[in-house]
Amino acid sequence: MLILKNARNVSGEKIDVLIDKGIIQDIRLSGGCKAGGVPSVFKTEGKAIGGTSGFAAGREIDLEGKILMPGIIDLHTHMRDPGLTHKEDFYTGSRACAKGGISFFFDMPNTVPPTVSEAALSEKIQRARKSSIVHCGFHFGASNEDNVEEIEKVIKSGAAVSTKVFLNESTGLMLIRDSELLKRVFKAGGLIFVHSENEMIDTAVELNARYGRGLYICHISSRREMEAVIKAKQNPELNNKDHPIYAEVTPHHLFLTESLRSESPRQDMLLRMKPELKTQSDADFLMQAIKDGFVDTIGTDHAPHTLEEKLSKLCFGIPGVETSLALMLTAAHQGLIDINTVQKLMCENPAAIMGLAKKGKLLAGFDADIIAVDPDKEWTLTACDIESKCKWSPYEGRRFTGKNIMTIVGGKIVYENGRFKIDGQDGTDYGNRF
Numbered sequence: 492m493l494i495l496k497n498a499r500n501v502s503g504e505k506i507d508v509l510i511d512k513g514i515i516q517d518i519r520l521s522g523g524c525k526a527g528g529v530p531s532v533f534k535t536e537g538k539a540i541g542g543t544s545g546f547a548a549g550r551e552i553d554l555e556g557k558i559l560m561p562g563i564i565d566l567h568t569h570m571r572d573p574g575l576t577h578k579e580d581f582y583t584g585s586r587a588c589a590k591g592g593i594s595f596f597f598d599m600p601n602t603v604p605p606t607v608s609e610a611a612l613s614e615k616i617q618r619a620r621k622s623s624i625v626h627c628g629f630h631f632g633a634s635n636e637d638n639v640e641e642i643e644k645v646i647k648s649g650a651a652v653s654t655k656v657f658l659n660e661s662t663g664l665m666l667i668r669d670s671e672l673l674k675r676v677f678k679a680g681g682l683i684f685v686h687s688e689n690e691m692i693d694t695a696v697e698l699n700a701r702y703g704r705g706l707y708i709c710h711i712s713s714r715r716e717m718e719a720v721i722k723a724k725q726n727p728e729l730n731n732k733d734h735p736i737y738a739e740v741t742p743h744h745l746f747l748t749e750s751l752r753s754e755s756p757r758q759d760m761l762l763r764m765k766p767e768l769k770t771q772s773d774a775d776f777l778m779q780a781i782k783d784g785f786v787d788t789i790g791t792d793h794a795p796h797t798l799e800e801k802l803s804k805l806c807f808g809i810p811g812v813e814t815s816l817a818l819m820l821t822a823a824h825q826g827l828i829d830i831n832t833v834q835k836l837m838c839e840n841p842a843a844i845m846g847l848a849k850k851g852k853l854l855a856g857f858d859a860d861i862i863a864v865d866p867d868k869e870w871t872l873t874a875c876d877i878e879s880k881c882k883w884s885p886y887e888g889r890r891f892t893g894k895n896i897m898t899i900v901g902g903k904i905v906y907e908n909g910r911f912k913i914d915g916q917d918g919t920d921y922g923n924r925f
């Protein structure tokens with residue numbers, strides 16, 4: 492049993508939270524107490540416990556006014572496991588998540604082998620169960636060699652609920668151009684996560700409206716793309732209950748711009764990703780779209796490569812799970828966005844989109860995946876802070892205001908003030924697969 496005392500929620504209310512058996516058992520407003528302080532009392536299974544005295548069996552943590560949020564759910568990561576584990580693996584990647592405040596990540600299928608068969612998916616799941624210290628789920632992959640039968644199998648069994656489709660240039664066999672095959676993939680693939688840049692957004696929207704059951708447009712990077720998405724979202728023939736459209740923006744398309752690449756040859760090599768960075772006015776447009784309610788999620792597109800790889804040849808992708816929340820909290824501190832919206836984009840909406848009924852909200856009865864953040868903590872990211880196996884970040888040297896200080900997954904503290912509490916390499920099955 493765990494009690495988190497003297498915390499706040501994103502609305503500023505003072506709360507105490509009781510956690511037991513991996514579930515949020517109760518949340519009590521504590522600040523509303525009259526002066527003199529009525530001690531908060533929790534009720535669980537009909538028995539009153541609480542205060543400092545009546546509670547001995549568990550741990551009580553005084554959070555001194557820090558903010559509690561549901562754990563971040565990142566729907567877009569590339570953990571490189573299996574096959575590319577010199578860049579990242581489920582152990583290092585999940586530690587990076589825990590540090591950054593992410594309690595649940597979804598992994599993309601472009602690994603080696605790619606996750607385009609039921610067998611490859613179950614192997615990946617086994618690997619992740621053994622080493623991830625946070626919850627994880629997996630997007631299945633659509634192959635240009637026609638794996639629709641495999642897609643049908645994993646969607647039917649529930650091993651995956653979503654299929655990633657690449658409509659723009661990408662690695663090897665995952666780019667699909669055959670329109671007949673695309674129709675069948677959209678029919679079979681559950682929720683379709685699409686890599687679609689520029690005019691391919693219209694193609695994806697059309698396929699979803701005619702054949703699909705839901706479209707999640709990854710990493711919208713420019714004003715032009717966002718305008719196309721907004722137009723589609725506002726059209727009830729293209730965006731409706733049976734064929735919803737969801738829009739994802741990455742932190743790097745909000746907080747980095749292409750002009751940074753000209754700072755040095757090194758930056759020019761490091762700051763390359765798909766889609767590429769755009770201009771400040773594109774980034775401003777994306778932020779405005781967030782404020783206007785057109786963006787559903789912040790997904791990191793965490794795609795680590797080693798520094799050696801990045802500097803020796805052109806590799807697309809940058810790490811992101813350790814910095815996404817800090818970037819958004821910093822934006823909140825600067826008044827660019829409010830923290831309620833941060834919680835909506837990073838916790839509530841991702842849970843709803845993936846059908847995770849008991850996740851994404853700080854409510855009694857929900858899973859105890861919780862983070863504590865210090866919204867006023869000023870800090871600078873340095874290379875030695877980095878948990879990701881790639882050991883670099885495009886945000887090194889950046890000043891942040893706001894930091895994750897504790898990550899609780901399934902009622903267990905996995906990370907607290909710079910230290911990891913759960914090993915993840917002891918072969919324990921944490922049962923943390925979605």
Ligand SMILES: [Zn+2]
Pocket residue numbers: 567569599792794
């Ligand atoms: Zn990606």
